[in-house]
Amino acid sequence: MPSGTVISIAAERFWKRAARARLLADRYPASREALVYFAAVSEFQAGSGDMPQPPAPLAPEYLDRILRETEAQPSCEHVPQLGVLRPQGDGKALSLACALCRHEWSFPRTKCPACGSDKITFGSAEAFPAVRTQLCETCKTYFHILDLAADPEIIPEADEIAAQPLDVWALDQGYTKIFPNLVGL
Ligand SMILES: [Zn+2]
Ligand SMILES: [Zn+2]
Known part of the structure; x- marks a missing residue:
């Protein structure tokens, strides 16, 4: 896919939240594992690396959801x-x-x-x-x-x-x- 403005804006959003999650992982040891996983998912969504292994088994709908969010599907029921x-x-x-x-x-x-x-x-x-x-x-x-x-x-x-x-x-x-x-x- 050719690079374009829309893609880089989406990627920037995922990079920002990955950086914030890594900072919070150092600050909150009790939530560290979940935050490190979330950071890795966000980096994957930004286009870097592979989808990380979840720390605990996640239902298949969560994996669908990560992909849905990455693709920013136009129709959404807004939950x-x-x-x-x-x-x-x-x-x-x-x-x-x-x-x-x-x-x-x-x-x-x-x-x-x-x-x-x-x-x-x-x-x-x-x-x-x-x-x-x-x-x-x-x-x-x-x-x-x-x-x-x-x-x-x-x-x-x-x-x-x-x-x-x-x-x-x-x-x-x-x-x-x-x-x-x-x-x-
Ligand atoms: Zn929505
Ligand atoms: Zn209620």
Whole structure:
């Protein structure tokens, strides 16, 4: 395939998140294995090296998903994976990001994206000052929100994987992730 602008923009995105994942792997030993894998997947998606071996068996749909994301398929049903908070006026605005194409859309901060309930609570951990985990008491789903106002260095899909200890905590409380990330959590 001839090289072109579209391809290099996509590759740059994958390189950036690979670099961020490798930096976070040094910072968060508990999430290191998942971050190193995610970095290698992102480098493969950028066009370098082979698809890495996953640290734990991943369902075949994840491998399909990595390829789908790499190819940036035009039609997408936009399943929310994570939330991003950005400064807006005196406050912060929430966007949800698609797990497959990374498209973002704005969403109320007081609702569950899975069922629309307003019975939501939040969890956090000292080690992740820019991450909040939003839990729904109605449908028992959860997802992570990355606060770019608190840390502008954040690359949402990499920092979401670094927050793996919050996944372990939420799963342990009986919640289910709204949509699993690329390392299967
Ligand atoms: Zn999408
Ligand atoms: Zn819900």
